[in-house]
Amino acid sequence: MPNRIHVAFVAGLLATAAFGIAQTVPVIKEVPMKSTSPASGKQMYSTYCAVCHGVDGKGSGPAAAALKERPTNLAQLARDNGGKFPDAHIYSVLQFGMETTAHGSKDMPIWGPALRSLDKGSPSPEMEEHQRLANLTNYLKTLQQ
Numbered sequence: 146m147p148n149r150i151h152v153a154f155v156a157g158l159l160a161t162a163a164f165g166i167a168q169t170v171p172v173i174k175e176v177p178m179k180s181t182s183p184a185s186g187k188q189m190y191s192t193y194c195a196v197c198h199g200v201d202g203k204g205s206g207p208a209a210a211a212l213k214e215r216p217t218n219l220a221q222l223a224r225d226n227g228g229k230f231p232d233a234h235i236y237s238v239l240q241f242g243m244e245t246t247a248h249g250s251k252d253m254p255i256w257g258p259a260l261r262s263l264d265k266g267s268p269s270p271e272m273e274e275h276q277r278l279a280n281l282t283n284y285l286k287t288l289q290q
């Protein structure tokens with residue numbers, strides 16, 4: 146279901162019986178991908194990524210609290226890679242997903258198929274997928290501190 150990967154933030158209600166109070170907890174819900182322009186990394190980022198990673202990329206989007214893993218601080222990708230922004234690695238993570246680790250499941254969606262599904266009717270969906278991945282990667286570069 147690649148076109149249902151986009152994540153929305155929904156406030157759920159959890160009654161904590163022990164104390165008799167109601168507390169708001171975030172709940173992750175999958176909704177259809179909203180369309181965006183392949184030319185705008187910024188628009189794609191705010192539509193698909195900010196909900197988890199935050200508008201500034203620092204990892205505190207509204208849905209972050211509902212995840213098992215804390216979203217990576219995207220403003221430090223270059224710093225964490227010895228000062229060089231890891232373009233090829235980021236492009237590949239977005240296209241194919243993160244490498245699996247020994248424990249737990251991955252909260253970070255695989256974006257390649259979902260982004261490709263946005264341009265299904267186009268004569269060259271592969272080119273648009275590439276454009277989307279490249280522009281998202283370039284946008285993340287602009288968030289570096």
Ligand code: HEC
Nearest residue numbers: 152193194197214215216217235238251252253254256281
């Ligand atoms: C549902 C929440 C969620 C959404 C939406 C999301 N991410 Fe993530 N992302 C994560 C989490 C959580 C991690 C931390 C890695 C892990 O353990 O899964 C992560 C990790 C990453 C990483 C680090 C990869 C690495 O190798 O260190 C990058 C880059 C990234 N996300 C980019 C994006 C981009 C770009 C988008 C939008 C197209 C996006 N993410 C949307 C949750 C999300």
